[in-house]
Amino acid sequence: MKTFEKAGRATLLATGLAAAMGLSTGIANAAESVIMAVPTFLTGAGAPAFGVPARNGAEVIIEAINKGTLPAPYDKSGKGLAGRQIQALIYDESGGGVKQVAEFRNKVQKQGVDLFVGYISSGTCAAITPVAEELKMLTIFPICGTPRIFEEIDKTPKYVFRTMGHATADGVAEALYVKANLPDVKGYTGINQNYAWGQDSWRDFDLAMKQLMPSVPVSDKTQWPKIFSGQYGAEISALMLSKEPLVHSSLWGGDLEAFIFQGSARGLFRKKQLLFSVADTSVYRLGKKAPAGAILGARGPYGIFAANIDTPLNNWFRKVYQDRYSVPPVGGSYQAAQGVLAAKFAYDKAAAANGGKFPSKDQVIAALEGSTFQGIAAPVHMNRSNGHQAATKHMIGVLQWDKEAGGPIMTKVTEFGPDCVMPPPGVNGTEWLKGGMKGAKC
Amino acid sequence: MQELIVILVDGLVFSSYLFMVSVGLTVIFGVMKILNVTHGAFYAFGAYMSATLIGAYYNTDLPEFGGFLAIFAAAIIVGVFFGIVLERGLLRFLYHRDEHIIVLATFAMFLVLEDVLLMIWGTDPYYAYEPMALLGAVDIVELTFDVYSLTLIGLAVIVALGLWLGLTKTKWGKLLLAVIFDREISQAMGINVTVVFTVTFVVGSIMGALGGAYIAPTISVSPGIGVEVIVLSFAVVVIGGMGSIPGAIIGALLVGISRAAAVHKFPEIELFVIYAIMALVLAIRPEGLFAPPQARKI
Numbered sequence: 001m002k003t004f005e006k007a008g009r010a011t012l013l014a015t016g017l018a019a020a021m022g023l024s025t026g027i028a029n030a031a032e033s034v035i036m037a038v039p040t041f042l043t044g045a046g047a048p049a050f051g052v053p054a055r056n057g058a059e060v061i062i063e064a065i066n067k068g069t070l071p072a073p074y075d076k077s078g079k080g081l082a083g084r085q086i087q088a089l090i091y092d093e094s095g096g097g098v099k100q101v102a103e104f105r106n107k108v109q110k111q112g113v114d115l116f117v118g119y120i121s122s123g124t125c126a127a128i129t130p131v132a133e134e135l136k137m138l139t140i141f142p143i144c145g146t147p148r149i150f151e152e153i154d155k156t157p158k159y160v161f162r163t164m165g166h167a168t169a170d171g172v173a174e175a176l177y178v179k180a181n182l183p184d185v186k187g188y189t190g191i192n193q194n195y196a197w198g199q200d201s202w203r204d205f206d207l208a209m210k211q212l213m214p215s216v217p218v219s220d221k222t223q224w225p226k227i228f229s230g231q232y233g234a235e236i237s238a239l240m241l242s243k244e245p246l247v248h249s250s251l252w253g254g255d256l257e258a259f260i261f262q263g264s265a266r267g268l269f270r271k272k273q274l275l276f277s278v279a280d281t282s283v284y285r286l287g288k289k290a291p292a293g294a295i296l297g298a299r300g301p302y303g304i305f306a307a308n309i310d311t312p313l314n315n316w317f318r319k320v321y322q323d324r325y326s327v328p329p330v331g332g333s334y335q336a337a338q339g340v341l342a343a344k345f346a347y348d349k350a351a352a353a354n355g356g357k358f359p360s361k362d363q364v365i366a367a368l369e370g371s372t373f374q375g376i377a378a379p380v381h382m383n384r385s386n387g388h389q390a391a392t393k394h395m396i397g398v399l400q401w402d403k404e405a406g407g408p409i410m411t412k413v414t415e416f417g418p419d420c421v422m423p424p425p426g427v428n429g430t431e432w433l434k435g436g437m438k439g440a441k442c
Numbered sequence: 443m444q445e446l447i448v449i450l451v452d453g454l455v456f457s458s459y460l461f462m463v464s465v466g467l468t469v470i471f472g473v474m475k476i477l478n479v480t481h482g483a484f485y486a487f488g489a490y491m492s493a494t495l496i497g498a499y500y501n502t503d504l505p506e507f508g509g510f511l512a513i514f515a516a517a518i519i520v521g522v523f524f525g526i527v528l529e530r531g532l533l534r535f536l537y538h539r540d541e542h543i544i545v546l547a548t549f550a551m552f553l554v555l556e557d558v559l560l561m562i563w564g565t566d567p568y569y570a571y572e573p574m575a576l577l578g579a580v581d582i583v584e585l586t587f588d589v590y591s592l593t594l595i596g597l598a599v600i601v602a603l604g605l606w607l608g609l610t611k612t613k614w615g616k617l618l619l620a621v622i623f624d625r626e627i628s629q630a631m632g633i634n635v636t637v638v639f640t641v642t643f644v645v646g647s648i649m650g651a652l653g654g655a656y657i658a659p660t661i662s663v664s665p666g667i668g669v670e671v672i673v674l675s676f677a678v679v680v681i682g683g684m685g686s687i688p689g690a691i692i693g694a695l696l697v698g699i700s701r702a703a704a705v706h707k708f709p710e711i712e713l714f715v716i717y718a719i720m721a722l723v724l725a726i727r728p729e730g731l732f733a734p735p736q737a738r739k740i
Contacts, residue, residue, distance in 0.1 A: 043556070045666035047565040194713050223709050228670045230661045231459055233591055234452035234705035240585055241445065241706075254567060257662030261571050265588035265660075266579060285567065 033085045036062070036343065037107045039118040040336065044094040045228050049253030049281040050120045050143065050332040055090055056325050057333030058117065060317065061340045062086050071312040073374050074344065081344060082351035082358050089113065093120060097127030104128055108135050114361075115139070117339045120332070122146035122196045125162075129153050132160050138361055142339025143332060145170075145278075145299065146196050147204075147429045150385035157388045161368060163342045163380055164335050164390055167197070168429035169421040170250070170277045170299050171204025173394040176421070176442065177295065177414055178246065179212045182273065187244035189219035191235055191259070193227040193251060201250035201277055207433035219244045230258045236268055250277040257282050260291060269294065279399075280304050280331045283408045288401055290408055297396045302334035304410055305395040306377035314377045338375040342382075345373035381418055384425050391418035417441060444583045449702045451582055455591050457698025458598035462656065464675035465601060465690050466649030472622050472685030473642040475541065476533065479548040481650045481675060482668030483555035484524060488651030489667060490559060491516035492658040493568035500572045509573050516655040521648025524555075529643040534636070552668070560665060567664035574659040590659060597656060598694075601649070605687050618642065622685065677716050681723045683730030692731055 038058050041051025064070045066086055068079035080086060089107065093100060100119075107113040115138040119125050125144035132139040133154060141149070141162040149166075150157060178185060188209060192198035206218060219242055223235045236259075239247055251259050256279055263269060269291040280298035283290045298305050306314055307328070317337065321329040329337075346368035350359030353367065370387030373380055381391045397413035420442035423432035432438070467481045495512035528551060536544050577589035609615035620628045621638050629635045653671070661667070678697055682689025697716050704715045711718075723731060 042565070043560055043665055044669075045664060047666075048567045048662075048664050052565045221706075221709050223705065224712055226670075226713050228666065230657075230667065230670065231456060233455050233587075234449075234702040235709075237448050237452050237585060237587075238706050238709065241448065254662040254664040254667065257567060257569075257664075258660065261569075261574070261662070262588070262591070262660055265571075265574050265590070266586045286569075289569070289571065 033087045034081045034114045034347070035087050035089060035112060036340075037113045037116045037118065038062075038088050038090045038336075038340075039093045039100065039103070039116065039124075040090065041094055041120055042090075042092040045254050046094070046120060048285075049256075049330075051093065053281070053330045053332040054118075054120060054143065054336035056321065057317075057329055057335070057337035058088070058090070058340050060320050060324065060333075061337040061344075062088050064320070065340070065344050070344075071316045073313070074341070077344070077348045081347035084347075084358060093118070093124055097123055100124050101127050101131050104131055104137075105135070108137050113137070115343060115364075117142060117343055118336070119144055122148075122200075125149055126153055126196070129157070129160050133157060136361070138365060140339045140342055142335045142342075146200050148196070148200070150389050151428050151430075156386060158365065161342065161382065161388045162390060163339045163375075163382070165299055165392055165394065165418070165422055166389070166429070167200045167250075167277075167299075168204045168423060168433070169391075169394050169418075170201060170297055171206075171208045171433070172421040172437065172440075173396050173416045174205050174248065174275055174277065174295070174297060175208035175212045176416060177396040178209070178275070180414065181295075181412065182246065185213070185216055185246050185273075187217040187219065188246040188248060189222050189239065189242050189244040190248040191223035191225065191232075191239060191251065192249060193255060194224040195227050198224070198227070198250050202248065204429065204433060205248050205277075207430065208437070211433060211436050217244070225255075228255060230255065232259050232262050235259075236263050236266055240266070240268060240271055245273055246275060247272045248275050248277075252278050252281055257286060260286065260289065264289065264291065278331065283399060284328050284330065287408070290399060290401075292400050294399050295396060296399050296410065297394070298331040299394070300331075300335075300392045301375075301377040301395050301415075303329065303331040304408060305397065305413065306334060307409070309377045311377065313374065317376050334376050338380060341375060342368060342373060342380070345371070384422060391422040393417055394421045444585070445706055447583045448585055449706050450699070451587065451592075452705070453695075453699030453702035454595050455698075456702055457694040458594040459653075459657065460674060460678050460694035460698050461598045461690055462594065462601065463650070463653035463671050464678040464694065465605070465687065466646040466651075466653065467675045468679045468682070468685055468687060468690045469605070469649060470643055470646035471679065472687070473618055474533075474639055475685075476548065477541070477545045477684075478646070479545060479672060480524075480528060480551045480555065481646075482672035483552045483559070484520060484647050484650030484668075485654035485671045486559055486668035487520045487524065487555070488517050488654030489658040489661070489663045490563050490568060490654075491520050491651070492655035493570035493663040494563075496570035496572060496659065497568070506572075506576055509576070513573070513655045513658070514652070516658075517648050517652035520651035520655075522644055524651075525644030525647035526640065528647075529640050533643070534639070537639075552672075556665075556668065565665055567662040568658075569662065570659045572659065594656065601652075602687070602691055609687070614641075674716070677720050680730055681720050683727075683733030686730070686732035689730055689732030 040054045041047045117140045119141050120143045122144045125141050139160045145167045147166040147168050190202050192202045275295040277297050279296050280303035346364045350363040350367035371382050378393050394416040397410035400411045402409040420440050423429045424439045470478045492513050495516050496509055499509045499512045574590040579586045579588050617633050678693040682693030700715050704712045
């Protein structure tokens with residue numbers, strides 16, 4: 001049986017034509033299987049850092065679900081989703097919101113997709129959310145970072161879920177870490193991409209710092225390079241000339257790596273303390289070129305932060321992933337796999353409640369809403385936004401190079417509970433931060 | 443004073459980058475009147491080839507500085523190959539068609555080449571930082587700059603001088619200028635326009651590839667790097683005047699130094715600066731600052 005369909009442009013075109021002609025597109029036994037669309041960046045700048053690792057993580061988990069080889073706590077849950085095999089339709093997320101909305105409609109209305117587990121870009125998720133609700137399509141976002149999905153775009157979702165924390169948790173965890181580990185810091189500045197993710201990241205970190213360390217001055221010249229600009233000479237000069245010793249950055253992918261190359265050559269990391277929100281995606285690839293001493297996050301217990309989490313599921317995932325792709329799993333791998341696990345958990349739980357019969361979509365949704373399931377490396381609590389937004393523990397640490405192991409490691413790691421870094425249920429993240437983070441359980 | 447000098451240095455480095463990535467586009471448009479969207483793919487292929495050759499070179503025991511030759515070799519290989527293949531294999535069949543058709547054809551080729559690039563190199567990024575590490579750093583007004591980025595200024599000056607000398611002081615350059623001025627009259631006077639077109643396209647392709655090849659050591663060479671370059675190149679070329687090499691120089695300087703000043707003084711408008719300049723120039727001179735004069739045909 002053909003399990004994975006990796007679609008490039010040509011394949012997508014062929015798929016579209018075939019669908020238009022009423023032909024099967026490799027999804028032959030749809031009635032006896034669950035068709036899971038997995039959109040992720042397979043081309044473009046988002047592919048190396050997030051898209052391809054996410055695809056890889058999803059592939060590993062889907063294959064194990066279909067074979068029934070997942071370790072505990074899923075070792076007794078049988079094969080597939082509620083007994084039905086997953087037929088994964090993995091396709092490219094590139095092209096922007098308009099194209100992805102068209103693809104979404106096409107997959108739902110012409111190809112009979114049962115659920116979506118995917119999307120990486122905050123922009124795409126924002127565009128897809130209202131359409132998923134309109135089409136009543138179960139959609140699980142495993143990665144998108146912007147808090148706006150359930151705080152602005154749809155405050156009462158029924159069909160859309162997100163199975164990881166959002167950018168507010170990054171900002172709070174980072175500020176808490178700075179307060180605990182750099183109590184005498186003389187000021188902070190930042191360099192973040194000038195789009196939704198970069199702006200949200202800086203806003204939340206800045207608001208959290210203003211609450212936790214109100215006397216620490218913030219620069220009035222934080223840097224806002226264009227996404228994918230790749231050239232940071234002037235920004236690095238400005239950061240080096242600034243008097244603030246701490247630099248916050250949510251750069252990712254090629255932008256992050258270019259910034260590290262250019263900054264290293266100019267001694268930026270010797271002169272300033274860098275704090276990277278999501279740099280875990282690059283540390284294995286960069287090896288010794290990754291800036292030792294930088295503070296890193298991964299929006300949860302993912303990637304390098306999960307390297308020492310000793311559970312059967314995590315140990316199995318890391319080994320299978322490493323053996324298959326010859327690199328350790330990074331944040332995107334974990335997060336995508338976690339999204340697929342959410343589907344596994346929800347279908348099986350719904351089937352059990354349905355007397356062992358295959359559940360309806362509404363039953364699956366009811367099973368996932370407000371639940372707690374085991375992610376790859378930590379429990380995932382679906383207890384925000386009416387049970388549609390996840391909260392997980394958060395981890396921040398300092399990157400170092402382990403000479404003996406010959407690889408990067410995280411040191412001085414601090415864990416933050418989900419109720420410490422995520423706004424309480426029903427509370428808008430920005431308002432929560434401005435109001436002094438009331439109700440935070442740290 | 444320190445900040446002023448730093449803005450100037452940052453601005454010159456970024457201007458050189460802009461000039462290097464846009465000069466190929468303007469050369470091709472100036473002679474052939476083709477808005478070559480494939481330019482972004484030349485840049486990307488140049489970067490990938492450069493990273494590959496640099497990686498291969500530094501796996502040998504050859505002298506370290508020889509790695510710089512890999513950069514230029516990559517540009518020539520990519521530029522000559524794609525220049526000839528695209529011009530002879532596609533564009534020559536479209537010269538009699540509307541300009542919009544040619545733009546669409548080059549856009550289609552850009553998309554195709556982006557996928558070819560993925561087929562060859564995959565989605566993993568490539569690194570080629572050795573040349574940058576080799577040249578080290580230097581302090582200017584107590585601020586550290588990497589020497590490699592500063593050499594970009596020298597390269598841009600050499601390329602600009604080379605093109606100026608080639609166009610104004612050589613027989614070949616005068617033939618080119620004649621074709622730029624009037625293609626039909628040039629053909630009537632016996633100039634082999636077909637050869638001029640092919641050579642121009644190859645030179646423009648090499649320039650585009652050289653931009654990517656030289657930048658490769660400073661970036662993570664990964665999918666999608668060609669897209670951003672097209673936007674920037676178009677902005678510079680439109681400001682300077684389509685097809686004008688002095689225009690590309692002035693356009694690059696204008697944008698580069700303004701952007702550096704914005705980064706240091708008003709970083710929140712950095713994104714806006716390039717397009718603000720473009721809008722301003724187009725409002726005053728819709729044909730750009732240095733657009734070549736158009737012959738009036740009766």
